[in-house]
Amino acid sequence: MTTRGGTLHAPADLRGGGHGHPPxxxxxxxxxxxxxxxxxxxxxxxxxxxxxxxxxxxxxxxxxxxxxxxxxxxxxxxxxxxxxxxxxxxxxxxxxxxxxxxxxxxxxxxxxxxxxxxxxxxxxxxxxxxxxxxxxxxxxxxxxxxxxxxxxxxxxxxxxxxxxxxxxxxxxxxxxxxxxxxxxxxxxxxxxxxxxxxxxxxxxxxxxxPTVVSVRSELSAVRTGRLWLVLAACATTTGGVLSTYTYISPLLTDRAGLASGLVPLVLVGFGAGALAGFLIGGRLGDHRPYVTTIAAAATTTILLLAICLLSGYAALTIVLVALLGLFGLGANPVLISLGVRFAGRAPTLGSALTVSAFNLGTAIGSWSAGLALESSLGATGPAAIGTVIAALTLIPTIAIALTQRRRPAAHTPAASGAGRPSPGPDR
Structure with missing residues (x-):
């Protein structure tokens, strides 16, 4: 079993704690x-x-x-x-x-x-x-x-x-x-x-x-509730974070009192946190995908709420924004992996739908945050909207975990097998 050809890889528990060992x-x-x-x-x-x-x-x-x-x-x-x-x-x-x-x-x-x-x-x-x-x-x-x-x-x-x-x-x-x-x-x-x-x-x-090239077969392969739960999580996790990030500049200048010249440095901190979050989240997701997605959603919600309440303190807000990058987008590679896996015989379409879901969440989140910015909430409005949207991520992520626990004997097509059933349990 190789890692570069078209052959299947050795089966492994999706939680990564059993028989397979990551390269x-x-x-x-x-x-x-x-x-x-x-x-x-x-x-x-x-x-x-x-x-x-x-x-x-x-x-x-x-x-x-x-x-x-x-x-x-x-x-x-x-x-x-x-x-x-x-x-x-x-x-x-x-x-x-x-x-x-x-x-x-x-x-x-x-x-x-x-x-x-x-x-x-x-x-x-x-x-x-x-x-x-x-x-x-x-x-x-x-x-x-x-x-x-x-x-x-x-x-x-x-x-x-x-x-x-x-x-x-x-x-x-x-x-x-x-x-x-x-x-x-x-x-x-x-x-x-x-x-x-x-x-x-x-x-x-x-x-x-994929070996199945019928459009009808592709569409039928993604008619699974687990995939749509993943897509909902993709939309809400990104919508919650980026609704706040889109309007972070007025929050930093009007509420935290930072000079406008320092805003780009704070954004670099967010970007660095997001980069680290993707790498760390990907590693954790191979071992505990469902725990990772739930923990990231819960932590992101807490961070956004803290930004709402503590944005008057400049130093603390800078730290919170960097942590938001770390935790807010850290579960994304895990969600993409689950989307590809749950799409079964249509892995490319499953991946494409996660891309669409991320961007849809960004569009809806930034639009609603713009309305909140012009409301009585002012500069904290986008973060308040982001808190609510991020909290909604807990619903699909918990539902996915519960669904998987009820499927001890189920088999999932591995992404690497392009639709062939995996011998390992889908837990």
């Missing part, structure tokens, strides 16, 4: 895929630091230029499951290479365009490619690492996007100031083209799509 090193392909998600995460958020320049050059208001972020989010929500179905019959390596090719082309169009409408269209196209890449990358990483290390592998892949917030986005904004706002898009196009070569070299040739 000490993850396959190289996992880190190559993390490079891809780093590029995806950078392009999603780098626009935020370039909005004034883009608005001025495109002769639109900054608020209208913000549609470039909204359109990207919508493209991710729609694109991940849509592209998963459209590329159903393609080998996974080819899908990843094509997605990066479209990603690079979309950035070239943005860099050359003088029409705001064309900018929006290119951003939407790039989001479709991003959704396709992310969905397939999760499945390829899980298969390459095997069932005993799938959450750890997904933590590394997701950490690429978290690293984008710490390194990629600030560098992109700095480059935009030096070279003009088009410079970062040229750089991302070049890096996307280079990533195509790495993907083509390192993703196994036989890492093709």
């Amino acid at each position: 000490t090193r993850l396959p190289v392909v996992v880190h190559v895929l993390a490079l891809g998600t780093f590029l995806m995460g950078t392009t999603e958020f780098v626009v935020a630091g370039l909005l004034p320049e883009i608005a001025s050059d495109s002769q639109v208001t900054v608020a209208r230029a913000g549609l470039l972020i909204t359109v990207f989010a919508v493209g991710m929500i729609v694109g991940a499951p849509l592209m998963a179905m459209l590329t159903l019959r393609l080998p996974r390596r080819l899908t990843l290479v094509l997605a990066l090719g479209i990603f690079a082309a979309g950035h070239v169009v943005v860099a050359l365009s003088s029409s705001f409408a064309l900018l929006l269209a290119a951003r939407f196209l790039t989001a479709l490619a991003t959704g396709a890449f992310w969905a397939v990358a999760n499945v390829v990483a899980a298969r390459a690492a095997g069932p005993t290390a799938s959450s750890r592998a997904l933590g590394v892949v997701g950490a690429g996007a978290m690293l984008a917030n710490v390194v990629g986005v600030p560098l992109g904004a700095f480059a935009g100031q030096l070279m003009g706002w088009r410079g970062p898009f040229w750089a991302l196009a070049a890096l996307g083209a280079a990533a195509m070569v790495l993907i083509a070299r390192h993703v196994p040739h036989d890492g093709s799509g």
Whole structure:
């Protein structure tokens, strides 16, 4: 049983405490895929630091230029499951290479365009490619690492996007100031083209799509309550954290009394915490997936409530924001792993749906937080909304754990087997 080919990995208890032993090193392909998600995460958020320049050059208001972020989010929500179905019959390596090719082309169009409408269209196209890449990358990483290390592998892949917030986005904004706002898009196009070569070299040739290629079969395979509980948890955990994060600047300046120049440093602290959370959460999730998701949801709720109540204290608020990054997104790789696993014979579609759920939670959370910001709650409104949304995560995560305890004899298709039943119990 190998970790790189199309053969199945040795069976293991999903809790990781039994017969399987996680490998000490993850396959190289996992880190190559993390490079891809780093590029995806950078392009999603780098626009935020370039909005004034883009608005001025495109002769639109900054608020209208913000549609470039909204359109990207919508493209991710729609694109991940849509592209998963459209590329159903393609080998996974080819899908990843094509997605990066479209990603690079979309950035070239943005860099050359003088029409705001064309900018929006290119951003939407790039989001479709991003959704396709992310969905397939999760499945390829899980298969390459095997069932005993799938959450750890997904933590590394997701950490690429978290690293984008710490390194990629600030560098992109700095480059935009030096070279003009088009410079970062040229750089991302070049890096996307280079990533195509790495993907083509390192993703196994036989890492093709699922053996079941009927759209009807794919859709029927995801009609499971456990998968939809995972998707609900994906939406609420991300919605709770990012509803607060989206409007963290007024909280820090108006309530905590921080100088506006210090806000980026606090955001770097959040990003560093999120990066560590993805890596640690992935490791813990291979051993105790259900305990990890419940504990992360409970801790996140407590942290957000503390931010609501203690945001008048600057030093304490800075620490709480960093801890929010650590715990708030730490369960995401575990949820992705469970989504892939519970989707059974449709792992790519299951992965795609988790991507959509994360982005849907972000969209709803940030929208409701914006309303709260304008209410009598003021700067603490988004954190109050985030507390409520994060608390809701406890419902699906506890339900998943209880459901699994009642299924001692059940068998779950392993992500690495692309729909073949796993000999181990699904607990």
